[in-house]
Amino acid sequence: MRAYQRKLDIKNGCVDLSHGSGGRAMAQLISGLFHEAFGNEWLARGNDQSAFDVGDGRMVMTTDGYVVSPLFFPGGDIGSLAVHGTVNDIAMAGARPLYLSASFIIEEGFRFCDLKTIAESMGEAARVAGVHIITGDTKVVERGKADGLFISTAGVGVVPDGLDLSAENARVGDRVLISGTLGDHGVAIMSKRQNLTFETEIVSDSAPLNDLVAEMVEAGGRGIRLMRDPTRGGLAATLNEIAHQSGLGFHLIEERIPVKPGVAAACELLGLDPLHVANEGKLVAIVAPDVAGAVLAAMRGHRLGRDAADIGEAVADDHHFVQMATSFGGGRIVDWLSGEQLPRIC
Amino acid sequence: MCLAIPAEVTKILPDEMAIVSIDGVSKEISVALIEDLAVGDYVIVHVGYALTKIDPDEARRTLELLRELSAEAQGAAS
Amino acid sequence: MKYADEFRDKAIALGLAKTIEAETDPGRPYRFMEFCGGHTHAISRYGLEDLLPKNVRMIHGPGCPVCVLPAGRIDMAIRLAERPDVILCVYGDLMRVPGSQGASLLKAKARGADIRMVYSTIDAVRIAEENAGREIVFFAIGFETTTPPTAVMIRLAEKKQLENFSVFCNHVLTPPAMQNILESPDIRKIGRIEIDGFVGPAHVSTIIGTAPYEFFAEEFGKPVVIAGFEPLDMMQAILMLVRQVNENRHEVENQYSRAVTCGGNLRAKEEVSDIFELRAQFEWRGLGQVPYSGLKLKRTYAKYDAEVRFGMSELRVDDNPACECGAILRGVKKPVDCKLFGTVCTPETPMGSCMVSSEGACAAHWTYGRFRDHQQRRAS
Numbered sequence: 001m002r003a004y005q006r007k008l009d010i011k012n013g014c015v016d017l018s019h020g021s022g023g024r025a026m027a028q029l030i031s032g033l034f035h036e037a038f039g040n041e042w043l044a045r046g047n048d049q050s051a052f053d054v055g056d057g058r059m060v061m062t063t064d065g066y067v068v069s070p071l072f073f074p075g076g077d078i079g080s081l082a083v084h085g086t087v088n089d090i091a092m093a094g095a096r097p098l099y100l101s102a103s104f105i106i107e108e109g110f111r112f113c114d115l116k117t118i119a120e121s122m123g124e125a126a127r128v129a130g131v132h133i134i135t136g137d138t139k140v141v142e143r144g145k146a147d148g149l150f151i152s153t154a155g156v157g158v159v160p161d162g163l164d165l166s167a168e169n170a171r172v173g174d175r176v177l178i179s180g181t182l183g184d185h186g187v188a189i190m191s192k193r194q195n196l197t198f199e200t201e202i203v204s205d206s207a208p209l210n211d212l213v214a215e216m217v218e219a220g221g222r223g224i225r226l227m228r229d230p231t232r233g234g235l236a237a238t239l240n241e242i243a244h245q246s247g248l249g250f251h252l253i254e255e256r257i258p259v260k261p262g263v264a265a266a267c268e269l270l271g272l273d274p275l276h277v278a279n280e281g282k283l284v285a286i287v288a289p290d291v292a293g294a295v296l297a298a299m300r301g302h303r304l305g306r307d308a309a310d311i312g313e314a315v316a317d318d319h320h321f322v323q324m325a326t327s328f329g330g331g332r333i334v335d336w337l338s339g340e341q342l343p344r345i346c
Numbered sequence: 347m348c349l350a351i352p353a354e355v356t357k358i359l360p361d362e363m364a365i366v367s368i369d370g371v372s373k374e375i376s377v378a379l380i381e382d383l384a385v386g387d388y389v390i391v392h393v394g395y396a397l398t399k400i401d402p403d404e405a406r407r408t409l410e411l412l413r414e415l416s417a418e419a420q421g422a423a424s
Numbered sequence: 425m426k427y428a429d430e431f432r433d434k435a436i437a438l439g440l441a442k443t444i445e446a447e448t449d450p451g452r453p454y455r456f457m458e459f460c461g462g463h464t465h466a467i468s469r470y471g472l473e474d475l476l477p478k479n480v481r482m483i484h485g486p487g488c489p490v491c492v493l494p495a496g497r498i499d500m501a502i503r504l505a506e507r508p509d510v511i512l513c514v515y516g517d518l519m520r521v522p523g524s525q526g527a528s529l530l531k532a533k534a535r536g537a538d539i540r541m542v543y544s545t546i547d548a549v550r551i552a553e554e555n556a557g558r559e560i561v562f563f564a565i566g567f568e569t570t571t572p573p574t575a576v577m578i579r580l581a582e583k584k585q586l587e588n589f590s591v592f593c594n595h596v597l598t599p600p601a602m603q604n605i606l607e608s609p610d611i612r613k614i615g616r617i618e619i620d621g622f623v624g625p626a627h628v629s630t631i632i633g634t635a636p637y638e639f640f641a642e643e644f645g646k647p648v649v650i651a652g653f654e655p656l657d658m659m660q661a662i663l664m665l666v667r668q669v670n671e672n673r674h675e676v677e678n679q680y681s682r683a684v685t686c687g688g689n690l691r692a693k694e695e696v697s698d699i700f701e702l703r704a705q706f707e708w709r710g711l712g713q714v715p716y717s718g719l720k721l722k723r724t725y726a727k728y729d730a731e732v733r734f735g736m737s738e739l740r741v742d743d744n745p746a747c748e749c750g751a752i753l754r755g756v757k758k759p760v761d762c763k764l765f766g767t768v769c770t771p772e773t774p775m776g777s778c779m780v781s782s783e784g785a786c787a788a789h790w791t792y793g794r795f796r797d798h799q800q801r802r803a804s
Contacts, residue, residue: 198373265369265425269391270543271349271516328437328655330471335771335791349462350569350627350653352427368425376546378576379692388427390630390683393515394544395573397692398630398683400427405682409430412656415663416439418446 020140037119042134062089075204079118083125095159129208167245169225175292186277207281219298223291249317431654460625461488483755484785491777495741498523505537545577572692600717624650633688710749749776
């Protein structure tokens with residue numbers, strides 16, 4: 001006779017400290033909620049770890065933490081964000097993402113229904129991206145110690161031999177390509193922040209880029225020097241990082257940088273520069289000039305790269321400045337954002 | 347900090363508040379400093395308040411003058 | 425964006441640049457001071473200086489209310505915020521302004537002070553309503569543009585009969601600061617720097633109107649052109665100033681006629697004069713004590729005055745002796761003339777007022793102008 005096990009009250013119940021203590025309650029939470037949502041053969045075996053084959057090529061590994069607030073925002077939630085972000089970090093190496101781990105730190109009192117929504121969102125995001133969440137962990141902390149939910153991930157993937165994307169590959173004359181409009185994610189998040197209260201139709205661009213990357217690699221091969229996704233700090237932070245790491249400078253053309261009118265308007269209203277605002281479904285690629293045209297065409301042919309653009313080039317510059325020709329033809333520097341204007345964008 | 351941006355009034359609310367909109371972004375602001383406001387008016391918005399209405403005739407006049415001034419140099423050059 | 429995009433038209437800008445070039449006398453300099461942080465920012469953001477002839481130079485005046493806030497006032501705010509019963513509401517720009525010994529509101533918040541960034545004074549009232557058991561203090565700063573919103577907020581607090589709300593008032597006035605600059609020994613007596621004209625602030629002027637500037641034009645014989653925020657507004661204003669200089673006129677002209685009138689916003693002025701009165705003097709970071717340049721709440725509103733309510737004592741802090749903010753604010757020196765610029769003093773680690781806000785002369789130069797120094801150095 002099977003022992004009676006009360007079903008998880010998803011609708012009305014919430015997480016309490018017993019769910020993190022390693023006992024039956026926790027096991028029930030994990031199988032009833034997470035395994036249900038992530039549904040795969042590894043998790044079904046119920047071990048603390050999972051083994052997998054990798055095949056040919058080199059392994060790529062990444063890790064990330066997600067502390068976004070609010071947890072639910074237009075275009076996604078902390079769960080889908082966590083999957084997309086991890087997948088993208090692997091994809092930026094030109095690698096194929098394969099497996100993810102997900103570790104949850106949950107504040108006591110967190111509602112089951114919210115946790116279920118987030119878990120299902122992660123499962124769906126993983127399915128669309130073609131990856132599996134094969135291992136995880138759950139901890140519960142006291143009220144006030146975790147602001148709802150924090151998710152930490154690790155991801156592994158495989159990069160084909162011969163492809164070694166890195167900042168030091170960049171050369172003078174390389175083109176700077178971006179995959180689409182800037183600032184969507186940051187503006188979508190800010191629109192839901194209590195102290196800002198503005199209404200907009202802007203939706204986060206959170207999306208998995210591995211498929212787009214595969215097409216780009218197909219078109220450009222080793223002509224692709226490196227790729228990065230401009231998350232916190234926006235394009236400005238990413239290009240400044242690359243400038244310092246590669247020892248070069250950049251010249252950008254403001255008119256070519258695509259920004260949605262609603263994002264531009266929200267940024268004007270708040271006094272922000274779209275170049276400093278976070279993106280979660282965009283990438284920057286530094287590519288050799290002879291393949292730039294082909295790579296750009298491949299990007300534009302993909303649904304996540306319709307607004308892709310060539311926005312400038314790498315130049316020799318001992319000071320590693322990121323310079324930009326303004327819409328007036330005057331010059332300005334695009335610098336890192338100083339300080340953190342709004343904490344916890346992603 | 348001096349940020350001020352022109353926005354269209356799309357709805358007037360009670361208690362001297364209103365909704366303004368710029369390119370699909372809308373925000374609730376105070377119009378306590380403005381007299382005789384109507385939907386469709388444009389105002390300058392600063393820290394959540396409308397500071398003044400934009401005079402559309404003056405705006406048009408300024409733009410025309412700008413175009414003239416800009417063309418002067420071209421005319422002289424050719 | 426309507427009423428913005430049209431005034432950012434590139435073709436018109438390039439045409440205006442040619443007109444300005446055609447009308448400037450190559451044999452003389454034209455030095456114009458812009459008095460508004462928004463103008464400083466616009467010049468940098470659009471790279472307008474690249475479009476102007478070499479003999480037209482823009483000097484960045486003390487037009488940034490964040491930048492001119494003395495370190496001592498920041499220390500006072502931090503002390504207030506450290507009280508467990510207080511919620512201090514501030515505009516975002518204030519978080520990183522340096523107080524004494526590297527203190528800041530951001531650091532105080534990290535140590536546990538309840539400091540909340542708000543976009544508007546209306547948010548501060550809402551926080552007061554939602555936290556009846558706490559003392560809500562709004563850290564008010566700004567020129568005449570931002571003072572009416574504070575006045576309306578106090579009026580609203582009164583109407584709602586809030587018992588847990590007050591304002592730490594640091595509002596300052598534009599004309600006295602302009603006068604202070606023009607009367608400084610560097611300019612009046614020594615003649616070390618000549619200012620040929622002023623670009624008057626955009627949104628301060630929507631409130632105070634054009635009338636207050638008449639005094640400057642007459643007394644100091646300098647032209648004043650009030651300009652809008654958009655790049656075309658600025659360029660037109662510069663052209664109007666060039667013309668006045670060439671024709672030896674010193675009048676007040678209003679380029680921003682779509683938003684500024686002679687009398688300004690009467691209602692706003694009334695709200696302000698109902699609630700505030702002049703302080704005999706107020707310290708401006710980099711300028712020292714400036715007479716009749718700051719506002720405080722009238723005695724009838726003492727219950728909303730944080731300085732009275734909390735018995736706050738005045739804290740005075742000297743700036744770093746190597747800091748050249750004072751000279752830079754008066755247009756006598758440039759950011760690169762300051763030993764601290766780019767070394768000890770950067771946007772991440774601001775030492776003085778000019779680096780603190782993105783509208784400050786040093787911050788603007790750091791972000792937008794630094795590479796020009798290198799280009800020039802390489803060229804020479």
